[in-house]
Amino acid sequence: MAPPLSLADRILRIRVDPHSDEVIARGGDPEAHSILQRSGFVPVVRLHDHYHRLPTGLEKNEEVRLASRAVARLSAVGYRVDHDPSFAATAPIPHDLTLGAQINNLARRIREAEDSDEVAAVLTELTATHDGILTAVGEVLTAGADFHQDLGQPADPHYANRLRHLVSRLEAITFEVSGTRNDLADRHAAHPHRTPCPQEVAPTEREASAVCPCPPAPTPVPRPPTTVPTGRRR
The missing domain is CATH 3.90.1150 (Aspartate Aminotransferase, domain 1)
Known part of the structure; x- marks a missing residue:
């Protein structure tokens, strides 16, 4: 959090x-x-x-x-x-849910998922061949490269080539994520830390202090700080 x-x-x-x-x-x-x-x-x-x-x-x-x-x-x-x-604002402007916020909801769904089928369904939104999110990002980068190619400044072809290089890296990421998605789709496994707790103790349990058989939750991994790109200066 x-x-x-x-x-x-x-x-x-x-x-x-x-x-x-x-x-x-x-x-x-x-x-x-x-x-x-x-x-x-x-x-x-x-x-x-x-x-x-x-x-x-x-x-x-x-x-x-x-x-x-x-x-x-x-x-x-x-x-x-x-x-x-x-x-001064002349009229209020509603704050609509952005595309990024909608995609971030996929992360929330994974964090709340109880089994591999749920996560596979979310990752499908990323990796779907025709209209997945990663495919769409590649299309945006390619369009940006095409725009830069003949924009007129000497450095513009360089920027275009860099964007196309990122597209090739994105294709590799898509391949890896697709493999993970396909593996999860075949597993049909419940996550041991997210399945509903039965609040029951096994009849063979000898310890009177036992409450439930759920394993302890893992220690959360801290997220790296978010970096902000630097704008060009004149």
Whole structure:
């Protein structure tokens, strides 16, 4: 379980930086950062600093539009936003369930699964040949590579080749996950730590202190910290 968030994580500041004249957002938790990115902001990570900024080269009215949209989306889910007056939200924007959040529900289903058939069904959503999630991600990366190929800058073919390289690695990941899914589909096994506890003691049990035959739950493995990509600077 993730540690509880402090009140400070629910407060953000979106203002024009007086030194760079950029629209910069500071503060917030990972959910707020995701909303900022979906509102057009670019994450910037430095050695002793972490913030979000709007892309370079925007017209002033476009900066106001994007910043106002971010304020509206953040306010809709309960964040307090200190912002320039020109960034005031003109209308509330509902916060719909994102594609990433829908996929993350698959992880929740696996964590709650009681047998291998349930997990195999979830992994099928990842590995289905025609319209699985991993196949769709490969299509998105391929489309991005095709877009970069002839965009006009000398480095663009390099970016296109890197995306195509990632597609080849994704194909290897899909192959491995498919093997795991197929193995689980054949096992039909209940997970020993997740099956409902019968609350019964075997009739052959000699110890009066015995409560149930369930094995102890394993110690949870800590998750590695999430890294945030660094945006390009002009």
